[in-house]
Amino acid sequence: MTSPDQQQLILIVGAGQAGAELAFALRQTGSTARIVIVGDEPFAPYQRPPLSKSYLAGKVDLAALYVKPKEAYDTANIELRTAVRAEHVDRSAKVVRLSDGSTMLYDKLVFATGGRPRPLQAKGVQDAPRLGNLHYLRTVGDVDRIHRQFQPGFRMVLIGGGYVGLEVAAAAREHGMHVTVLEAMPRVLARVTVPEISAFYERVHREAGVEIRTSAVVSSIVTDESGDAVTAIVCSDGSTTPADVVVVGIGLLPNTELAERSGLEVKDGIVVDELTRTADPDVLAIGDCTRHPNVMYGRHVRLESVPNALEQARTAAATLCGQHRPHHAVPWFWSDQFDLKLQMVGLADGHDRLVLRGSTSTRSFSAFYMKEGRVIAADAVNRPQDFMIAKRLVAQQSMVDPSRLADESQPLKTLASAPPV
Ligand SMILES: Cc1cc2nc3c(=O)[nH]c(=O)nc-3n(C[C@H](O)[C@H](O)[C@H](O)COP(=O)(O)OP(=O)(O)OC[C@H]3O[C@@H](n4cnc5c(N)ncnc54)[C@H](O)[C@@H]3O)c2cc1C
Incomplete structure (x- = not known):
């Protein structure tokens, strides 16, 4: 704990994309706190999307996946402790016990614990724990x-x-x-x-x-x-x-048990507000492990995406530096399969109309999801330009004439700037 002449300690549990981005965002925001990241994997934080794409295909090596080069942690004075797990959190004493037997006192604690794969329930799997393939x-x-x-x-x-x-x-x-x-x-x-x-x-x-x-x-x-x-x-x-x-x-199970055992609210995700705060003013949570409010859709969501991890990391850095930067980003995501780049923005559930721009019998088209005349989400396959404009349409929940949206002779950007119908 901090006395006025001591440096504050921010402890980040989870050395994934969210945890690493937060540490560097803290420095960019001007934090002079001692920053420690604790992660149970034996690697510096890395990006996961290539794992099912270029890294699996052998096109890139591990070094290309790192969120930051290893030297950057020293340069930014960020302490990275890998291959060590946070096992217990005592929020009243503000202390975390680690798997190597050590303990760490914190001033601010951030859960960035991500998630783990949902296990397969099928006869024979549990009886054969050593399955090598x-x-x-x-x-x-x-x-x-x-x-x-x-x-x-x-x-x-x-x-x-x-x-x-x-x-x-x-x-x-x-x-x-x-x-x-x-x-x-x-x-x-x-x-x-x-x-x-x-x-x-x-x-x-x-x-x-x-x-x-x-x-x-x-x-x-x-x-x-x-x-x-x-x-x-x-x-x-x-x-x-x-x-x-x-x-x-x-699917994924969010890693929430540590937070839950420490008495924090968990509902398929550690519950946080739009500033990434839990109910404990000294404990925040970011990334895949959180359930957070989404103003645009008027409900709480848990998202598994890099853009969400980055945005929440930036918000948490601001919150920890005493600034007000609510997390109101529009969710987006991408997927690469064969020659197809799919980019998705917004949450489509609850839509009452689907408008296709282009044909799904080709390898380049967009799909717009509308609710009560407004664009609430979009998917773009091999159409990065459409995606850029779709982001604006979704962020503004624009009212657009569906027939014009479907008509490829009408440039999308004119619809984005057109007055509401
Ligand atoms: C194969 C794959 C492909 C993906 N493709 C895409 C994509 O195309 N686009 C996209 O936007 N997103 C994609 N994602 C999702 C994206 O990678 C995640 O949303 C992102 O990694 C979330 O970051 P995070 O830091 O919240 O969690 P994580 O990356 O899961 O990091 C959390 C870390 O915390 C560690 N940890 C957990 N508990 C403890 C503990 N008690 N003590 C210490 N360490 C702990 C975990 O082991 C892990 O290393 C993909 C994910 C996977 C797995």
Whole structure:
């Protein structure tokens, strides 16, 4: 704890993208506090999006993933403690106990603990903890293990047809693997997008040779005699898919237990306000682990995206420096599959109208989601210009004539600047 002649200590738990961005944003905002980041992975903070894209494909190495070069931490006087886990937080004493047995007193504590993959519940998985070819994908370590079986000609089965699963499918197919996606819902991307976009991605993947099986609920696994390797995945309809390597991508569980055990409110995410504060004035939380208010949509959301991690980090830095910078950013996200760059802005749930600009039978189009005449979200496939304007339309919740939005002869930017209809 700080007396006037002591330096304040800001302790950041979680050395991911949000934690690292916060530390550097604090310095940029003028903080002279002692800043310590504690992370349980053995690496300096790195970006995760390439894990299912260029890093998996072997096109970039770990050094290209770092949020900041390692020397930058010394230069900015940020203490980075890797391979050590925060295990207990006592908020009344303002002390955190670490896995190496040490304790740290803090003045301000920030949870930036991210999340972990949702485990597969299927018969046989829990009985075989040493499975060498069944993987999740969250960390560099996960991908390095996948790489051993990322071989042309190998049969990869992906459990889960969400963005991460489809990105891995694309990278594996391009690498000459035989790829099957097993999706429990009736369509891929069912939790995140509309049937038209799901159908588009299913077509693109099938054309590239990926086998996509929907309504395929995984019920059990078959292992080899040693019990150390999966040989097939069995679905509830009795069908069996042989596998040399299996990657499970069925969602994320936010790492909230440490915060919850310390008595903070958790509702599928550590509950924070628009300044990233918990109910404890000395404890903040940022990134994938938070549930925060979104003014635009009038509700609390938990987002799993880099832009959200960056924005919340900037807000937290301002809050810790005594400034007022509410986190009101419009959510956005991207996904790269084959030659397709998908960029999404806003939250589409609750939309009452979908307007397509261009055709989903091509590889370049945009989709606008409208509610009561206003644009609340948009997806742009290989259309970066549309995306830039869509961001403005969504941020302003613009009222736009749907027929003009669909008409490609009308430049989008004229709609963005047009008076409301
Ligand atoms: C394969 C993949 C692809 C992705 N693609 C995209 C994309 O294309 N676009 C996009 O916007 N987003 C993408 N994301 C999501 C994006 O990477 C996350 O939103 C972002 O990393 C969130 O950062 P974070 O710092 O909140 O959490 P994390 O990156 O999860 O970092 C949290 C860190 O805290 C550590 N930790 C947890 N508990 C403790 C503890 N008690 N003590 C010490 N350390 C702890 C964790 O191990 C982890 O290292 C992708 C994610 C994955 C996994």
